Amino acid sequence: MHVTEKAFRNRRSRLLTLSTKVGVDDLEIISQRASAAGLKLSPFLRQAAIAAKVKPAVILPSINGEQYLAMGKLAATLSQIAHPIGRDQINETQPELERTIERSGRRFRTSGTA
Numbered sequence: 001m002h003v004t005e006k007a008f009r010n011r012r013s014r015l016l017t018l019s020t021k022v023g024v025d026d027l028e029i030i031s032q033r034a035s036a037a038g039l040k041l042s043p044f045l046r047q048a049a050i051a052a053k054v055k056p057a058v059i060l061p062s063i064n065g066e067q068y069l070a071m072g073k074l075a076a077t078l079s080q081i082a083h084p085i086g087r088d089q090i091n092e093t094q095p096e097l098e099r100t101i102e103r104s105g106r107r108f109r110t111s112g113t114a
Contacts, residue, residue, distance in 0.1 A: 077101070
C-alpha cells in the first residue's frame with residue numbers, strides 16, 4: 001500500500017485519543033454508515049465530527065427566586081380554578097372561585113411581577 005506524504009504527516013500528527021460512549025443501537029447505525037461510506041470507524045467519525053453542522057445549545061436565562069415563587073403561586077391558583085371547571089361545578093363554586101382569583105391577583109401584584 002502506497003502512503004502519500006500528506007497521509008503520513010496526518011497519521012503522525014494524531015497523537016491524542018478521543019473516546020466516547022455509545023449505545024449498542026448507536027454503534028450499529030454508526031458502523032453501517034461508516035461501512036456504506038467505505039471507511040473504518042475512526043476516519044468516519046473524524047470526518048463526521050469535522051464536517052458536521054451542529055446547532056448551538058439554547059441557553060435560557062435563569063429566573064430569579066421572586067419570579068419563580070410568583071409563578072408557583074399563579075400555577076396553584078390556576079389549578080384551583082381549573083379543578084371545579086373540570087368537574088362541571090363552576091356554578092356551585094362561583095363565589096369561592098371569585099375570591100380565589102381576587103386573592104391571587106393581589107398576591108401577584110404585590111410580588112412586583114405584574
